[in-house]
Amino acid sequence: ETGVTQSPTHLIKTRGQQVTLRCSSQSGHNTVSWYQQALGQGPQFIFQYYREEENGRGNFPPRFSGLQFPNYSSELNVNALELDDSALYLCASSLGWTSSEQFFGPGTRLTVL
């Protein structure tokens, strides 16, 4: 059974640029959630995708967008990067949006200069 994987591991961008982060969910899982974890804080919920549809969104602006593909892998896109977007971005997969058991990937560390 393959766990949740994310790419890239680290990324450095400059203010105003756009970035795409990728996540492959655990085998058999159809739900992916994305979180932002700033330094010294807990993860903050960005949004969740269930069977290719957005199924809930946290308090993040529209420049944070996502996609889920038929194989249930997912992308997080952030436009017009700001310095405060520097954080660890985590994705978590689960079997169904009603499941409380989610498995996290190792994260992508994004630095915005």
Added chain:
Amino acid sequence: TQLLEQSPQFLSIQEGENLTVYCNSSSVFSSLQWYRQEPGEGPVLLVTVVTGGEVKKLKRLTFQFGDARKDSSLHITAAQPGDTGLYLCAGVGYGQNFVFGPGTRLSVLP
């Protein structure tokens, strides 16, 4: 807005000591989870508590869910260096939304 607070924020103890960390909220959750996160990795689920007053044990770790389902505690007996990490609690809302606390960073010194 549902918020979770955790205390203490930082804890440094010697191997063999006992410790308790707390997770508190003014909101009621359908369940509460505890995770441990190590540097460079994502959080790993330790336990889910569902029923008010529930106590669960995982080897040297004891988790308790408050009667009103607004708070929880994690007690570690005879801490070991391998217990070092960031301990996160997460409240699961009735819409299956997850709210994480800021975490307790534990350091167990040999």
